[in-house]
Amino acid sequence: MSKITETRLTLAALIYGVEIDLKNCIKKNITPYFENLAFFKDSKLEKKIIDRFERDNPGVSYEENLDEVIEFLDFQDTFTILNKNKEFLRKETSDYLKSNFKQLSDLTPIRNRVMHTRPLLGGDFSFTYDFVTTLKKSDPIEWQITIDTREKIEKDPSYVLTLKFPTNHIDEEISKVSHNLPVPDFDETGFIGRTEDVAVLTKLILSNKVVSVLGDGGIGKTALALKVAYDIVDMNENCPFELIIWTSAKTTMLTSKGIEDIFTAITDYTGLISEISGSIGTNNKLDEVLEYLDYFKTLLVIDNLETIQSDEVRDFIREAQTKCNILITSRIGLGELEYPRKLKGLSETESAKLIREIARIRNSETLLKLPQKTLVDISSKLYFNPLAIKWFVSTVESGIAPHEVINNKEDLLDFCLTNVYEKLSDGAISILKTIRASRKKVTNAEIIYLSDYKPLEVRKYLIELFKTTLISRQIEDGNNYEEVIYYISDFAKDFLSKKYPIEESYIKSNIKKSKELNIGIRQINKVQKYNEFALNALVYDNQNQMISAKFLQEALLYSKNGDFEGALNKVKEAKNIDPNYFEVYRVGAFIKATQGDLLSAEEDYQLGLEIAPENPRLLFYYAQFLMFKLEDTDGALEYAKKVYAQKPNHPYTAFLIARCFNTAQEFNKAIQVVRNLKENVELDPKNLRIANTELISYYAETGKSELRIQTDIDNGINHFKKAFDLFEECAEEKIVDYKMAKNFSVGILTFIKILPVVKIEDLKSYIKDLIINNDKYINLTVDLKEKIILLFKDKFTDNSLNYLIEFKEDERKLVGNLRRTRNPKDNFAFIETKNESIFAHRYDFIDVANWSDWKQIENGQLVSYELGENNSGPCAKSVKMI
Structure with missing residues (x-):
């Protein structure tokens, strides 16, 4: 006798003993006092039991045979009726019943599983045996039959084979669903755990055409499928199927002696069709099988599909799914044909x-x-x-x-x-080696970076691997994101290590790539901490975005060197890893704008803003793009306001919105923004110089606006004076740079040029002193200084400052003519003199603030410079346009 049969029969014998003893208790204590079934206190139950009795005893009066009627009660009805009629029981019997009511209730579903050949659950045997062991003949309810049965089984387990169990009303409880489901092979212990898997798989089967349970051999796929199939059968009227067909392609089994073959299993497509045909009684023809499946609402179960998986079987499943629902268990999935449920080990x-x-x-x-x-x-x-x-x-x-x-x-x-690894493609094996060599859980992006495959190829091979049980994946929750990570289970790891070890060189190569990745990420993080608005200050929320950021870092390096095609290819790789990563669109837009592709750049900025509409860096760069590339002041101001609202005390956002206000001729707003910044933030020397330089310019612009329309002359003059006073404060603090000196000099030139005639005499001395006192700073802008002195002479009819522009030849700086290269994207040029050609980099031009300034310099422009040196030799430094 098998362990499974022994377990089920033992449970049946013990529970039947309990049922007989409970019925005997009713016969002894209740039926003698009644002439009918009024003590049921349930009219529906009365009708059901009477119908059962009369069906088996036609023409016999049930009222004259109440004790026999009791035999037709269900298990739960027995102790429920006793509980409803406590007045007929002794107090100790009533109290005893009450104390055991829950145990008897818990025994009811076990009894149903045993008697109706349903899968047993984990604990069914131990619960029943433990309960029966506690029963004594001296209890208020006499457990005579139960205890005798227990003692006989303990002396001779084969005793259960001699018992005959009641069948008087089993037929009416049998499901209306036809099936050929086998007796579960887990009855020895019962079905343990898997509560969530059972619920999810049941839902999937009822809502999808093809569902697969994937997992390692022995993980419990068959047991789960069988448990769920029986649960669906027990839905009765609510079951959507009329027929459930079970087929098995399991070819081997594991025993304590090793792996043994199963010779009765399905081994190919022909065997599968033959098995289905035999189950439904049709000829062994595909057309007849499909017609039958189309006629009846059917659930077809194919157990251990991987042993017979072929193109023919896939084609059959593809066609059969249009006519029935299909449940598959397999170690290798079908891919697009299925809705998979991957099964893990027990807890x-x-x-x-x-x-x-x-x-x-x-x-x-x-x-x-x-x-x-x-x-x-x-x-x-x-x-x-x-x-x-x-x-x-x-x-x-x-x-x-x-x-x-x-x-x-x-x-x-x-x-x-077995047979899983050998069926993999070379690419899938390579990706599997990459994951193994990583020695940790890795994301899709990390696999792309560490392997030699493109993103789409990696995804294809991961899908192939995930159809097997060699790799697993899990979803980790982050801050507003979910990240999928891949790893190899200990089970598969042990198998691969023993059968397919990785060569040493491959592991070392993987480690080297990982180090390169880590160095790049550290650089990205360092820039981000230093200045969040820097071009290469990339942020990321998860591992995939981290790898994308590394590709974007490389893209910016390509762009800096003028290789825009290579840069955009790197951006594309980053986008393939995570198309929802906003930094991809910011960097891509910047590179396209630098290249001159303004419309594509704007599209990228807008795509990025759809993903991260409130991201300050994205808003900042888009506002700059609108302002300086498209010269769309209104659009720039809209986005500058958004980023400024988030970070009003950051120099970059303050300077940006101030420049937008200035271009929009809202000078007072520009001034207020910069003044607020100076008051609320302790600026570093560089940003303090920028803030003062901007203020000097804005004060001058305000003054110019007032004096040109002459609405408020005094106010205009006062704003110019504010600009000049601020400059002199900076000069006294020794924080003047060339740009500030230039803004100051432009302010003086503009002031003299538009000064109203009525104010000439009043301000002559003021302006003269201003020029003399700041001559050394005005002298930094040779062309502007000459214009200022000559304009002063004409405006005030006074040539007393002419000496300031008379200097000796040897005091002049070196001069030459600029020679641009043929490539307008180069950020360097050469200065031609009588005797030589000197290299000059864009960053050494004092008058050049950005790429736009650089592009406007014409070939042949006269410049002055100082001679310096770089790693390659002599070069020009402090270059100025003359």
């Missing part, structure tokens, strides 16, 4: 419980004595795999020490992962 608690259940049923003292921690440790070494655990217990039972079983798992590994 620690469930695994330990499984060991205890088997050990208890088989009376294995060795395992029963082990503490919970040891059982969990054993389960871990067996990968929490149900079959591995059962194999372990059986092998230990055969006399082999537990530690020896654990250390010799070759048969287990071969059985569970």
Whole structure:
């Protein structure tokens, strides 16, 4: 007698004993006082039981045979009726029934599973046996039959084969769904755990045409499929299927002696069709099978599909899914044809419980004595795999020490992962090696970076791998994102290490790439901390975006060197990794704008803003783009306001919106923004110089606006004076640079030029002193200084300042004519003199503030410069236009 049959029959015998004793209690204490079934206190129950009795006893009066009618009660009805009629019971009997009511209620579903050949659950046997063991003949309810049955079974387990169980009303409880589901092979211990898997799989089957349960061999795919199939059968009227067909292609089984072949299994497509035909009674023809499936609402179950997976089988499933629902268990998925549910091992608690259940049923003292921690440790070494655990217990039972079983798992590994690795493509094997060599969980982006494949190729091979059980994935929650990471389970890792070790050179190459990645990421993080509005200050929220940021870093380097095609290819790679990463669009837009592709650049900025509409860096760069590339002042101001609202005390956002206000001729707003910045933030020397330079310009612009329309002459003059006073404060603090000196000089020139005639005499001395006192700063702008002195002479009819522009020849700086290169994208040029050609980089031109200034310099422009040196030799420094 098999362990499974023994378990089910033992449960049936014990529960039937309890049922007989409860019915005898009713006959002894209640029926003698009634002439009908009024003590049921349930009219529907009365009708059901009377119908059962009269169907089996036509023409016999049930009222004259109440004791016989009691035999037609269901198990739960017996103790429910006793509980409803406490007045007919002794107090100690009533109290005893009350104290045991929950245990009897919990026994009811177990009784139903046993009597109706449904899968047993984990704990069914131990709960029932423990309950029966507590019963005594001296209890208020006499458990005579139950205790006699228990004692006979304990003396001779084969006694259960001699028992005959009641069948008087089983037929009406049998499901209306036809099926050929086998008796579950987990009845020995019952179905343990998997509560969530059962619920999810049931839902998937009822809402999808093809559902697959994927997992390692022995992980419990068949058990889960069978449990769910029986649950669907038990839905009765609510079951959407009229027919459930079970087929199995399992060709081997793992025993304590090793892997053994199953010779009755389906081995190919022809066998599958033949098995289905035999189940439904049709000829062995595909057309007839499909017609039958189309006529009846059918759930077709194909167990262990991987052993017969072929193009023919895939074509059959593709066609059959239009006519029926299909449930598959397999170690290798079908891909686009299926909705997969990947099955993992049992939990620690469930695994330990499984060991205890088997050990208890088989009376294995060795395992029963082990503490919970040891059982969990054993389960871990067996990968929490149900079959591995059962194999372990059986092998230990055969006399082999537990530690020896654990250390010799070759048969287990071969059985569970056989034929999977050999079916992989070369690309999938390469990606598998990359994940293994990483020695940690990795994201899709990390795999792309570490492997030699493009993003789309990596995704293709990952899909192939994920259809097997060699890799697993999990979703990790982050801040407003979910990230998928891939890893190799311990089960697969042990198998691959023993069968397919990785060469040393491959591992070292992987480590080298990882180091390069880490260095790049550290650089990105360093820039981000230094200045969040820097071009290469890339932020990322997860591992995929981190890898994308590394590609964007490389893209900016290509762009800096003028290789825009290479730069945009890197941007494309970053986008393939995470198309929802806003930095991809910001960097891409910047590179396209630098290249001159303004319309494409704007599209990228807008795509980025759809993803991250409030991101300050994206708003900042788009506002700059609108302002300086498209010269769209209104649009620039709209986005500058948004970023300024988020970060009003950041120099970059303040300067940006101030410049937008200035261009829009809202000078007072520009001035107020910069003044607020100076008042609220302790600026570093560089940003303090910029703030003062901007203020000088804005004061001058305000003054110019007032004097040109002459609405408020005094106010205009006062604003010019504010500009000049601020400059002199900076000169006194020694924080003047060329740009500030230039803005100051432009302000003086403009002031003299538009000064109203009525104010000439009043301001002559003021302006003269201003020029003399700041001559050394005005002198930095040779062309402007000459214009200022000559304009002063004409405006005030006074040539007393002419001496300021008379200097000796040897005091002049070196001069020459600028020669641009043929490539307008080059950021360097040459200065031609009588005797030589001097290299000059854009960053050494004092008058050049940005790329726009650089592009406007014409070939042949006269410049002055100082002679310096770089790594390649002599070069021009402090270059000025003359």
